[in-house]
Amino acid sequence: MSLDLSEAPVAELAAQSAKRRPVDSATYDRLLGIGSPILLFAVWELAAQLHWIDVRFFPAPSSIFGEFVRLGSSGELASNAWSSIQRLAFGIVIGGIPALVIGLAMGLYRPINAALDPLIAATYPIPKSAILPLILLIFGLGESSKIAMVAIGMFYPVVINTAVGVRQIDRIYFDVGKNFGANRWNTFRTIAFPGALPFIMTGVKLGVGLGLILIAIAEMVGAKSGLGYMIWNAWQIFAVKTMYVGIVSIAIIGFLLTVLLNEIERRLIPARSDR
Amino acid sequence: MSSIKIRFEHIEKTFRLRDRDFTALGDISFEVGSGEFFVIVGPSGCGKTTLLRIAAGLEQPTTGRVTIERSASTRPENAMVFQGDSIFPWMTVWENAAYGLRMRGADDAHVRDVVGHYLDRTGLAKFANAYPHQLSGGMKQRVSIARAFACDPEVLFMDEPFSALDEQNRTILQEELLRIWDETKKTVIFITHSVDEAVTLGDRIMIMSADCGRPKVFVDVPFARPRSVFALRSSPEYGRLFGDIWGYLRDEIKLPGAARAS
Numbered sequence: 001m002s003l004d005l006s007e008a009p010v011a012e013l014a015a016q017s018a019k020r021r022p023v024d025s026a027t028y029d030r031l032l033g034i035g036s037p038i039l040l041f042a043v044w045e046l047a048a049q050l051h052w053i054d055v056r057f058f059p060a061p062s063s064i065f066g067e068f069v070r071l072g073s074s075g076e077l078a079s080n081a082w083s084s085i086q087r088l089a090f091g092i093v094i095g096g097i098p099a100l101v102i103g104l105a106m107g108l109y110r111p112i113n114a115a116l117d118p119l120i121a122a123t124y125p126i127p128k129s130a131i132l133p134l135i136l137l138i139f140g141l142g143e144s145s146k147i148a149m150v151a152i153g154m155f156y157p158v159v160i161n162t163a164v165g166v167r168q169i170d171r172i173y174f175d176v177g178k179n180f181g182a183n184r185w186n187t188f189r190t191i192a193f194p195g196a197l198p199f200i201m202t203g204v205k206l207g208v209g210l211g212l213i214l215i216a217i218a219e220m221v222g223a224k225s226g227l228g229y230m231i232w233n234a235w236q237i238f239a240v241k242t243m244y245v246g247i248v249s250i251a252i253i254g255f256l257l258t259v260l261l262n263e264i265e266r267r268l269i270p271a272r273s274d275r
Numbered sequence: 276m277s278s279i280k281i282r283f284e285h286i287e288k289t290f291r292l293r294d295r296d297f298t299a300l301g302d303i304s305f306e307v308g309s310g311e312f313f314v315i316v317g318p319s320g321c322g323k324t325t326l327l328r329i330a331a332g333l334e335q336p337t338t339g340r341v342t343i344e345r346s347a348s349t350r351p352e353n354a355m356v357f358q359g360d361s362i363f364p365w366m367t368v369w370e371n372a373a374y375g376l377r378m379r380g381a382d383d384a385h386v387r388d389v390v391g392h393y394l395d396r397t398g399l400a401k402f403a404n405a406y407p408h409q410l411s412g413g414m415k416q417r418v419s420i421a422r423a424f425a426c427d428p429e430v431l432f433m434d435e436p437f438s439a440l441d442e443q444n445r446t447i448l449q450e451e452l453l454r455i456w457d458e459t460k461k462t463v464i465f466i467t468h469s470v471d472e473a474v475t476l477g478d479r480i481m482i483m484s485a486d487c488g489r490p491k492v493f494v495d496v497p498f499a500r501p502r503s504v505f506a507l508r509s510s511p512e513y514g515r516l517f518g519d520i521w522g523y524l525r526d527e528i529k530l531p532g533a534a535r536a537s
Binding site: 170172173175176177178179180181182183186190191194195197269 | 331332333351353354355357359360361363365366374375378379422426
């Protein structure tokens with residue numbers, strides 16, 4: 001008994017130090033995460049200033065930032081970014097909603113799955129960029145062809161993930177729905193959709209990422225606005241700094257969308273947040 | 276026993292397993308009275324769950340039918356307390372308990388009253404906004420019980436609801452179930468493989484045979500209501516009944532090559 005008592009504080013100390021170590025290493029990881037890009041930019045800046053690298057291809061970060069500010073204040077950057085964001089938003093909705101409905105139906109009803117699965121499996125591996133000419137042919141050079149490209153990029157990951165998400169829901173939940181009188185719409189709304197939601201969100205994230213790639217490609221061909229157009233136009237007139245501004249802008253949009261989607265996911269799926 | 280509430284007539288269920296017909300339930304007929312707590316005991320794989328799923332309309336019998344006498348067209352015919360985790364992990368305790376009422380389009384005030392009452396009776400009021408992953412196994416089964424009682428079904432089906440719980444929790448939940456049941460006097464069909472549970476809860480016990488799922492024997496449980504689980508288990512009558520039922524079951528379990536369904 002007395003031995004136990006005397007050892008207790010030692011055990012407590014050991015527990016404390018064991019607790020502290022992961023906190024320290026987490027902070028260390030974070031510092032490394034912030035530090036490495038800063039170091040990269042510093043080396044890049046230095047190398048550009050000292051002309052170790054060809055500044056025609058790799059302009060100094062400071063001069064890219066200057067160009068960023070110039071294009072930003074002229075409104076050129078904002079209008080191009082806004083065009084891309086609008087197309088992206090329309091494409092996400094136009095591709096995502098049918099994908100969600102079809103995915104839920106495929107997950108719930110065997111015949112629908114049997115009819116559509118081979119079609120989706122056969123067309124999914126086609127590189128979406130390879131059908132851009134076909135899309136231009138069908139939809140013309142206007143807005144609709146760009147939106148269609150994003151929609152196609154969005155459609156596949158969402159439909160596939162939604163169908164898989166519904167199929168992995170434990171059968172007992174559908175029994176509960178049936179037993180407590182859930183009709184078809186309520187089975188969709190209260191079981192299939194929330195049960196598949198973690199998978200659906202994964203599909204949405206993948207689809208948005210693909211949409212961002214496709215909007216850049218689509219805008220390089222026959223568009224008169226958008227970040228993709230800006231980059232392509234900059235290449236044609238050899239305005240390398242503008243090109244970098246376009247690339248960085250797309251990266252920022254992608255990053256902000258990821259943050260936004262993670263936040264939406266956190267709010268929609270509170271039940272699993274600490275699983 | 277007063278009037279008949281639920282009638283099983285010549286229920287048979289055969290499955291086809293690799294070009295062989297396998298009889299899960301063979302010609303079962305019995306009746307359960309209104310307000311009766313009816314317990315079905317049997318060895319694993321004797322078809323108890325299949326029988327209950329047929330009664331609940333979740334499966335179709337090969338032949339025969341189940342009829343439930345309805346007292347009001349607005350009440351659901353049955354509600355089931357399932358074995359294992361069956362409450363929705365994406366809904367709060369409150370939303371889960373309200374599910375049956377909501378699906379039947381009950382108005383908000385009614386839902387609030389009834390769900391509030393049963394969460395109170397099951398000791399879940401404090402956890403109304405919690406999600407299932409924050410609850411213990413016993414708490415989850417309480418939600419499942421509250422959900423079934425809340426929609427006020429004609430008959431309540433319970434499929435080994437406490438089998439996943441530890442001994443202490445099981446006893447506590449049995450006690451709670453008896454208390455809630457005493458207030459409502461619902462017709463209950465309760466499945467278990469535990470003889471203790473059957474004797475503690477039931478008015479009448481049906482023992483099923485492992486062979487082709489037939490009722491083997493019916494046993495009346497003479498204990499008065501309301502019952503206390505703890506007082507009951509120390510009475511000599513309890514021990515005698517336990518011994519009788521265990522005797523019937525032992526014959527079934529020893530049957531060599533008894534067919535098994537999952």
